[in-house]
Amino acid sequence: MSRRMGALLGVLSAVACTAPSDSLGPGADIADAGQRDGAADVPVGVDAIGDGGDGVLSPDVAPDDEASLDVYTRLRPTCVPCHGAGWPRPMFSSFDAFMTLLVTATTPADDFAYVEPGEPEASRLIDLLDKSEGSYFMPAGTAFIDLEAAGLTEITIAEIEEWIAGLDAIVPPPVDDATPPTDGVLVRRLTARQLVVAAHAVLGLEESDFWGYTTSYGSYVVVKNDQIIKFPVRSPDATPDVQVNSYQFKPSAERRWASLGGPDIGNGRKGNTEISPAFLQHWLQTSQAWCRMAVKKSGNDAVLGSLSLADTTSSSEAAIADQIGALHLRILGEPATEAQREVLMDEVFKVYEAFSNTESAWTAVCSTLLRDVQFITY
């Protein structure tokens, strides 16, 4: 195995140990990632195809990002308690997440930029900090402007405004422009679209499992009920547009798309195939949600094969081991070795079966495979 792949696997296994989680409601699921305090950050900006040659994964910060990094570092202590890893808007879980989910993002409802380069007065982030939005301000509870007045912040609104004023254009997330290695096979992460299509295909899921249509006001796409456990992913550029119903799932579907690397053509952002912290965090939850859907979808044998959830390791251990092997082949495209099958059986399936039930056990095995470096790269 090349050192490059070794580095990649290192990153993924750091995540694998927090996964898979049993409960897939977003709150509970995220809590299981065990990082609510924001202390245990995933490495910043790991390059999808390189480790810089020294075997050490280092923060991948472009020189123009220095000012943004400084703002991130000093704003973070005030915001991370509610926006760290594991929270619904984890924009302070890492520098990469800050850039992806806040600096280059727009408000879900009205597409208003949180940070408008060169124009602090047009940036919603400032409105949130200085209470000019009225009753909706950040941090929730006590506005930044009041914390600043009490000397409780590490940065001032004036400094944040100065940073925004100096941003010529938002620095897009680093694109995959590393020189291709000449000493081995080039490994790239799948794009967001490839990942969605490939995962749906191996899991036996279809668009119609996530989205429905209404003809009451013309033919709009609508999200289906119980979306909260489905983790739909949708490009903001996809047509026809989704009618936002009272469940408001379109914004989170688009945030997930952004975290998986986009692109977002309407907002002028290129696709990003980094294995970034935002990517890892969202793929963890999404792979779990989709595997559970596939396990529960009636008539779908993609995960269970000819078994049912009534088959347990006490009644059918050998058949379950065979099906784990079949799933390995289906998802990763190569047969499992005896050792790989044992790990999936003993350290994943049996653990979740004992802890919860066979539905969780299959979800865990399936989502472990979907997060394997061999699935997410080509």
Ligand code: HEC
């Ligand atoms: C006490 C908890 C808490 C703290 C601390 C906090 N936030 Fe929030 N923040 C929230 C909640 C709750 C929401 C609403 C989440 C939702 O609706 O998705 C939110 C939403 C947001 C949003 C989205 C607003 C929109 O347009 O919909 C932004 C941006 C944001 N916070 C920025 C910050 C920043 C920057 C800080 C630090 C200065 C911060 N928050 C600190 C709780 C907090």
